[in-house]
Amino acid sequence: MTTFVIRRLVQIILVLMVVSVIIFSMAHLAPGDPALIMMGGKQSSPEVLENVRNKYHLNDPLIKQYTYWMTGVLRGDLGESYKMKQSVTDMIIGRLPLTIQLAAMSMFFTLLLAVPLGILAAVKKSTIVDHVATSLALVCLSSPVFLTGIMLILVFSYKLQWLPAFGIGNSVAENFKFMLLPSIALSLNMIALNMKMTRGSMIEIMDTQYIKTARSKGMPQNTVILKHGLKNAIIPILTVSSLQIGFLMVGTVLVEVTFGIGGLGSLIINAVKSSDYPVVQGTVLFMVTVFLLINLIVDILYAVIDPRIKY
């Protein structure tokens, strides 16, 4: 196990190095002159532009610029935002709690609803319950987050006026009510996908010999389903959930913009819109790191859940 974790960590570092080169080149090969973009289409002079270029090392060869960036990154310094003139590291740290809360609430709703509904649909396969659940899942799966977000705002904020349409509160507890709509919007797709995954996985398991044996022994139905069925069906669900962290990250971008929440998602979208390369590079690198680490944790969880899996 320890060797597995160490080996994976080394892999992650290698992947991150490759990713950092890709992120850096994509940002720097995009058309447009960063110094001119920084001035936002306003008048400036060749002197001012030259100062800007010197300050951000824009006149140096790309390899040298990459070295400057990486040396900073290794020390935890992701550079300075072109537009906001703030430290990218501080900007990420400042906005992280909101995004974590949003993601955690969505994940909570997803698991709370998707797994039970999936089991229900599987157990009630080909009945009206199953048909309703799968059709709903199809609708949810094919509705983009920004659409469900605006629909929720229209119903719960505009018409019913139950929940705030945007913004955040002053504490984690107060954020709860502000983030209810966004996290539901964000979790709908995932609920649908996880539900379908649970259903498929459960149907397959429920058809195996050992389930039939368990049943014929006269074991109670819910023990068969939860202990023998679900436990074996959970691995694919876990895999999908972990991959959905990636989806969740993309989703937060859209949801944060729709609901006016200043998390990582809105940071990255603003940075992309204003070609604020240091922020784009920093946040993307950060998100990739998080994604890789979560996958590592999930791999470790496999071994915990299924004793047959050994590393």
Place this chain on the structure above:
Amino acid sequence: MKKGRIKMMLSVFVAVAMLLSLVGCGGNTTATEAPKQDEKTVFTFALGGDVVSFDPAFAYDFTSNPVVNQVTEGLLRYNSNSELEPCLAERYENPDPVTYIYHLRKNVTFHDGTPMTADDVIFSMERIRDPQTAAYSAFMFENVDTIEKLDDYTVKVTLSKPDALYQYTVATTAGHVISKAYYEANKETFGKPDGGTMGTGAYKYVEWKTGSEVILEKNEAYWDSENMPSFDKIVYKVIPEGATIVTGLKTGQIDATIGIPVDLLPLVQEMENLSVKTAGSFSFDNFSFNTQKAPFDDVNVRKAISSAYNSQKIIDEIVKDTGFYSPAVPVPPSMWTFGRDQWDNFIQNFEGYGYDMARAQEFLAQSSVPNGFTATLVTDGDPIRLNACLELKESVAQLGINLEIEKVSREELTTRLMGGERNYDMITGNFGADFPDPSANLVPLFHSKFTVDGGSNFPNYKNPEVDRLLDEQMLLTDSNKRAELMIEAVNIIAEDVPCIMIDFYNNIYVSDKNIEGYDIAPLWYWDGFVKQLRAVE
């Protein structure tokens, strides 16, 4: 029976989930109700994007300025007619064209209670004009030679040569005064969330949760007793999604906003709880020809294309209430804060090269390329500019001109427009003057010195006579004479057709009907307007 138990468990799950959401809703109803009018103490304003910085050096855009202007102020400010009036300076003198002497008010203190003196004023201005700061508005100090302290409350600015536009600088964020002591103690964090800013305005900095909201609080010790603010607190909400802003305006969670998206305007206009106010602006969209490049170096080609463009169609179908049209040059009538009569007289007799396909054909026949040619037109995805490009492409096709549209990102368009290379045939662009003076658009767009890197001479237009007229008017203080020279320049420019006008923008201010006190102005983004607002019944 056993199946039933599972069903029961699942129903419990679902019930818990529903309960949870209901608890969430229940706790909220009070918080989301609009506060009662008689105790309205908080003003909530929606911003379409985040504040860039509280540092006046970098606060130079439509989402930073409506926040920063409430906290820091300049020596002068604009009144509702876009004319200069005293602010931190109680009066100023202009004894000769290159000397400005500002007499500061003696009763002004910063939000930390320290008095504002000449040292703070000089420090603030020197910091913006220092190229090392790379302030966005540094160009406004281009012709400033020295800034001196005559005594603690008198500042003398000497220009290297007369500059008719300099007078406006101290009414913009470029002239905002910050506390020198505060800046020096908080160099690293100044303008950012941790450091905020230290000004003299009607509101003081409290908190900035980047990407989400900004909170300002009333300055009880504000120097301007005639303009004491009414609201105790301003909350700015950062909401990039227009539909969300509209929801907030309807439910009363938002009191006001400026710059509602084009497609949502009709919805807002119908809402009974809102008032919509409009003011023209000095900002515009246009097409520019690269006048140094064949075949656009031939004036007949430019006249032909200009005559083929149906400007009214784009105004009627796309721009609608969000903008207006004014012909030939990027100067709307409202920009003539002086010499208006001379301008009206000129424009009445002005023929120009408006939509007329028969004339377009004649001009092309007289040109170096009578049988047409192929060229590219660069634009970004902005709906007005893109639609205007498509309209023009279709129209000139009838003349045998194949105009290929090259669609690029906003950033690339900015780079092409403001870069010294000028590598395009035709390009769309937008620009807007920061001063109520026609030369603030004419000079940066048509003076040949602005074809360089960072310059905004989009048409790459080089006409020595126009340069001379624009330079000469800049040296004068007599506004009638200035207007005369500028109109002479406009006449030459209009005959040279370096660009085709698409539209000028309207500034649109939407607010709760029960909040009064501000009529939006063309230069609203220099106004610290919240102090004027009052809640009425």
